[in-house]
Amino acid sequence: MKNYWKIGLGVAALLVVALFVGWYRVASIGHEALRDVATQANLCKTVGCSEGIDEASSYLAEEFGLSPRLVEWCVGVDTLSERTGSKGLVNRSWWINLLYEPCGDPILE
Template sequence: MKIFIKITIALLLVIALSAFGVWYRTSSLGHEALLDIATQANLCKTEACTEGIEEAASYLAEEFGLSPRLVEWCVGVDTLAERGGGKGLTNRSWWINLLYRPCGEPVVE
């Protein structure tokens, strides 16, 4: 019984660390993309451009009906979706669709 508990704890720890890694990477990509948007739109007034990032995120949040925090996630997922399937992943559509879940239905033009 002790080995079962240790295996369960180890598995839960691996799942938690993996979830944190996915969240951190996706949010980082979203932050970088929002920084690029703010820079291209000349919204930066300081070197860190926090006000420009907040303005870009709030605009996108209003445009798509999301919270500014969720905009960072969704833009990060967009960035991941634009990239090709690296490291042997030729079709990541199921993974990207899973990450898009909090963003709602995609806007199709």
């Protein structure tokens, strides 16, 4: 019985680590995409461009009704969805649709 608990805890720990790595990867991709947006819009005033990223994130958050932190996630998922094939990721696969869930439905006008 003790072995089942150890196996269960090991599987749970692996799942938590995998979720964290996935979140970190998508957030990193979103951060880089927001840096590109801020650079193209000439919002960067320092080398790290943190103020430009914050301004771009705030603008997109206001535009789409999301929190600035969630904007980073959604931009990351959007950037990830544009990549096809090289890592076995098919455009708009079930995985990408699952990642888009926190972003909600897009506002269409």
